[in-house]
Amino acid sequence: MQHFEVNFDGLVGPTHNYAGLSFGNVASLSNAKSTSSPKAAAKQGLAKMKALQEMGLVQGVLAPQERPDIYALRRLGFKGDDHQVLANAAKHAPAIFRACCSASSMWTANAATVSPSADTRDGKVHFTPANLTNKFHRSLEPETSGRILQAMFANPRYFEHHRHLPDNEHFGDEGAANHTRFCTDYGFAGVELFVYGRHAFDSSKPAPTRYPARQTYEASEAIARLHDLSADNHVFMQQNPAVIDQGVFHNDVIAVGNQNVMFYHEEAFLNEAAGFAELEAKLGQPMHFIKVPTSVVSVEDAVKTYLFNTQLVTLKPGHMAIIAPTECEENERVRAYLQELVSMGTPIQEVRYFDVKQSMRNGGGPACLRLRVALNDQELAAVNPHVILTDELFKRLNQWVDKHYRDELSTDDLADPSLLIESRTALDELTQIMHLGSVYPFQRD
Numbered sequence: 001m002q003h004f005e006v007n008f009d010g011l012v013g014p015t016h017n018y019a020g021l022s023f024g025n026v027a028s029l030s031n032a033k034s035t036s037s038p039k040a041a042a043k044q045g046l047a048k049m050k051a052l053q054e055m056g057l058v059q060g061v062l063a064p065q066e067r068p069d070i071y072a073l074r075r076l077g078f079k080g081d082d083h084q085v086l087a088n089a090a091k092h093a094p095a096i097f098r099a100c101c102s103a104s105s106m107w108t109a110n111a112a113t114v115s116p117s118a119d120t121r122d123g124k125v126h127f128t129p130a131n132l133t134n135k136f137h138r139s140l141e142p143e144t145s146g147r148i149l150q151a152m153f154a155n156p157r158y159f160e161h162h163r164h165l166p167d168n169e170h171f172g173d174e175g176a177a178n179h180t181r182f183c184t185d186y187g188f189a190g191v192e193l194f195v196y197g198r199h200a201f202d203s204s205k206p207a208p209t210r211y212p213a214r215q216t217y218e219a220s221e222a223i224a225r226l227h228d229l230s231a232d233n234h235v236f237m238q239q240n241p242a243v244i245d246q247g248v249f250h251n252d253v254i255a256v257g258n259q260n261v262m263f264y265h266e267e268a269f270l271n272e273a274a275g276f277a278e279l280e281a282k283l284g285q286p287m288h289f290i291k292v293p294t295s296v297v298s299v300e301d302a303v304k305t306y307l308f309n310t311q312l313v314t315l316k317p318g319h320m321a322i323i324a325p326t327e328c329e330e331n332e333r334v335r336a337y338l339q340e341l342v343s344m345g346t347p348i349q350e351v352r353y354f355d356v357k358q359s360m361r362n363g364g365g366p367a368c369l370r371l372r373v374a375l376n377d378q379e380l381a382a383v384n385p386h387v388i389l390t391d392e393l394f395k396r397l398n399q400w401v402d403k404h405y406r407d408e409l410s411t412d413d414l415a416d417p418s419l420l421i422e423s424r425t426a427l428d429e430l431t432q433i434m435h436l437g438s439v440y441p442f443q444r445d
């Protein structure tokens with residue numbers, strides 16, 4: 001049997017814009033109200049997907065969501081036909097309106113937490129969409145994320161889908177952005193690391209004071225229970241509250257892991273030694289813990305360049321590439337560090353840079369853009385084949401973007417009624433290209 005780690009990258013949606021919606025995410029706030037390019041954003045994402053496919057990896061695509069979210073606006077009391085709802089919300093509640101237009105589902109690391117069949121007691125791949133309660137614009141995602149995931153991983157013999165956790169900050173869950181699976185080989189039972197930002201039911205425990213901790217311990221615990229993991233194959237660690245207060249809003253902004261490698265910043269975790277010892281003991285194999293000291297790369301540089309929001313991908317046994325944003329190359333200290341890293345004798349042996357600047361300006365690097373799903377060959381064969389990137393799908397999606405996406409979009413353009421029509425027309429066609437069925441609310445009315 002063969003095993004794969006498939007990256008399902010989020011296809012950027014037609015309303016990609018910079019609305020400054022994410023308090024605690026430095027890039028989102030500092031680029032607020034600048035003009036975006038949905039077309040360039042989608043193409044940058046597709047180019048990264050294609051490059052990984054060409055490296056010999058299995059690459060998947062996760063569809064974007066319907067925005068503006070007319071249904072959310074109606075729930076909030078805006079009335080009339082769709083165009084009246086848009087116009088009223090844009091005029092009377094512009095901040096709420098902008099939140100309902102976000103293309104934030106592109107960051108699929110936040111779409112769900114996934115446990116591969118090798119780790120779960122029932123031998124199925126488990127999925128739980130993240131509730132994303134901490135940010136209103138992201139809390140609109142889980143229902144549709146769940147439907148899209150079910151349309152991609154439909155066979156109940158292999159795939160188990162859970163409902164997202166209760167929509168409350170006590171169970172704030174940000175999905176795979178705070179979850180990393182370590183293993184010796186993708187097909188062998190691994191150890192799943194859940195990193196949380198605070199305890200919701202115990203205020204005596206450490207917590208950030210400036211910016212929110214989006215993931216709670218209780219949410220991480222609930223996911224481990226739902227996915228039927230055993231006590232000896234998962235570990236909880238707390239993120240250092242001091243780095244959350246410096247803009248590290250998810251663990252994947254300060255650490256990344258793959259197989260037996262943990263690449264992380266010195267200030268990433270609380271109780272690092274105990275957590276790592278537990279991780280290694282449960283894995284039953286020595287791991288490579290590659291620590292980047294503050295003296296070499298500051299937390300500020302890590303947040304600016306997204307050195308840790310990189311992808312570690314295995315190109316052949318024991319040989320990994322680090323997929324980094326061009327911001328890392330542009331920063332002298334980080335570039336120098338990466339040059340050194342690939343010659344340190346660890347499994348990370350090459351670095352490849354990608355321009356995902358459109359996403360980076362909203363605080364989303366290469367790792368935010370992908371959801372990892374480890375699958376064996378039978379499970380892979382059961383995945384909807386139209387969501388797996390091929391040369392043909394790549395070409396088709398590029399043509400689709402050219403046909404439907406705008407070159408430029410400002411936050412003022414979001415109220416343009418034709419954007420809603422353009423977006424729905426594009427998504428309707430996409431569900432046909434990707435054989436997803438009627439996953440969008442406008443298709444289900």
Ligand code: SUG
Pocket residue numbers: 017018019020021022025028029102104107109110135138177250252253362363364365367368
């Ligand atoms: O949730 N930005 C996203 C970025 C998510 C990055 N994901 C990971 N690190 N896994 C967020 O903060 C900004 C949208 C705006 O401001 O328009 C936004 O939602």
